[in-house]
Amino acid sequence: MQNAQLKITHIASGDLWAGAEVQLFTLCDSLKNDFNHHVEVILLNNGELATRLNTIGITVHILDESQLNTLTITQEVIKILKSSNPDVVHTHRFKENIVGGLAAYFAGKIPSLRSCHGHAEYYPSWLKIHKRFLHILENIIGEYLQKKIVAVSQQLSESLEKLFSNKKVVVIENGVNTKAIQPFVKNPLIKPLSNEKINYNIGFVGRLVDVKRVDKFIEFAEHWQKHSTTPCNFLIYGGGPLEKSLKEQAQNTSCSNKIIFHGHTEDIYPAISALDVLVIISDHEGLPMTLLESMAIGTPVLSVAVGGIPHVLDNGKSGTLVENQLAESFTEKLNQLLNNDEDTNQKSLNAQKRITEYFSAKHNAEQFIKLYRSIQVPNE
Numbered sequence: 001m002q003n004a005q006l007k008i009t010h011i012a013s014g015d016l017w018a019g020a021e022v023q024l025f026t027l028c029d030s031l032k033n034d035f036n037h038h039v040e041v042i043l044l045n046n047g048e049l050a051t052r053l054n055t056i057g058i059t060v061h062i063l064d065e066s067q068l069n070t071l072t073i074t075q076e077v078i079k080i081l082k083s084s085n086p087d088v089v090h091t092h093r094f095k096e097n098i099v100g101g102l103a104a105y106f107a108g109k110i111p112s113l114r115s116c117h118g119h120a121e122y123y124p125s126w127l128k129i130h131k132r133f134l135h136i137l138e139n140i141i142g143e144y145l146q147k148k149i150v151a152v153s154q155q156l157s158e159s160l161e162k163l164f165s166n167k168k169v170v171v172i173e174n175g176v177n178t179k180a181i182q183p184f185v186k187n188p189l190i191k192p193l194s195n196e197k198i199n200y201n202i203g204f205v206g207r208l209v210d211v212k213r214v215d216k217f218i219e220f221a222e223h224w225q226k227h228s229t230t231p232c233n234f235l236i237y238g239g240g241p242l243e244k245s246l247k248e249q250a251q252n253t254s255c256s257n258k259i260i261f262h263g264h265t266e267d268i269y270p271a272i273s274a275l276d277v278l279v280i281i282s283d284h285e286g287l288p289m290t291l292l293e294s295m296a297i298g299t300p301v302l303s304v305a306v307g308g309i310p311h312v313l314d315n316g317k318s319g320t321l322v323e324n325q326l327a328e329s330f331t332e333k334l335n336q337l338l339n340n341d342e343d344t345n346q347k348s349l350n351a352q353k354r355i356t357e358y359f360s361a362k363h364n365a366e367q368f369i370k371l372y373r374s375i376q377v378p379n380e
Helices: 019-033 048-055 070-084 094-106 129-144 154-160 178-184 214-227 244-249 269-274 287-297 327-340 343-356 361-374
Strands: 007-012 038-043 059-062 088-092 112-116 148-151 168-169 200-205 232-237 261-263 277-280 301-302 320-322
Touching: 007 019, 007 070, 007 287, 019 038, 019 287, 019 320, 019 361, 038 048, 038 070, 048 148, 070 094, 088 094, 088 361, 094 112, 094 129, 094 168, 112 361, 148 154, 148 301, 148 361, 154 168, 178 269, 178 287, 200 269, 214 232, 214 244, 214 327, 269 287, 287 301, 287 343, 301 327, 320 327, 320 343, 327 343
Parallel strands: 007 038, 007 088, 038 059, 088 112, 112 148, 148 168, 200 232, 200 277, 232 261, 277 301, 301 320
Antiparallel strands: none
């Protein structure tokens, strides 16, 4: 029955409040409140994701990985799945793919699938035999125990297709809650450059980890201050393991007073709305939620052309793309962006329309519902 209520159990870490967690929350919210499906979530950490899921009335089971070993967690997940008997189990990230894939199988061969939110950060060498074995095990579970592998972008899908068999990988792009974002939508979208007293706010939003290349953002800030007469502040929203070293790098620049660290910010929409330009300068990306949120709000995007970003930005029609991570290249593109209000505003309007048509939470949930139904075990 195409309209029958589905019972869906998600399994995730929940230790962070970052892009993958935001997307999971957005999906659960839409599945429950837009489509009236029954959603439960198993998390391995009690954090912001658990709090927000509880707020919207979703049952959350916490199996604290700091207190329980992986075998015990797997056994507990099996018990929960046998009790709740979901139609589908949906896993997110490495450890949860292993635990969830095995638990779904041993709980009664419940159909399961996984979402891949981005490229793996690294692949361990054979010198780290235990970790190498776990990566091989994750791939085996994805191939033989899970029904589908969901990639958040076509570029990520092409990488995953090298690991998994034909038609195993499908693309479902992320979505944003446009209703929640609506109060923060900007108009006009960018301040006129003609006002010489304006200080533009150029921002990075994300985890302070290697792949995000915040070091390159700081290099860009210093290059801008040396080569442009337009005053800009460079704002960094996010926390992570590189925070101390990045602050030291910023302190050693000639413009340290212009580089401002705001730390982890859970209510990020007002911050994005206050930015004049959002910068993405990562080594690689799947499909960053920050990109979609900025597009929906109307904050112009200046991004390196990696992963699914060029597709989402319609190859430059809905944002400004940079072909490399060089500070000189970002400075050149930011100059163009700030000096052409009409073109920049039109790109932002295109971006808002593109989000509404293709990247809304509801559209994302609809695609997942179709996928869930396609892997369901038919009633006998």
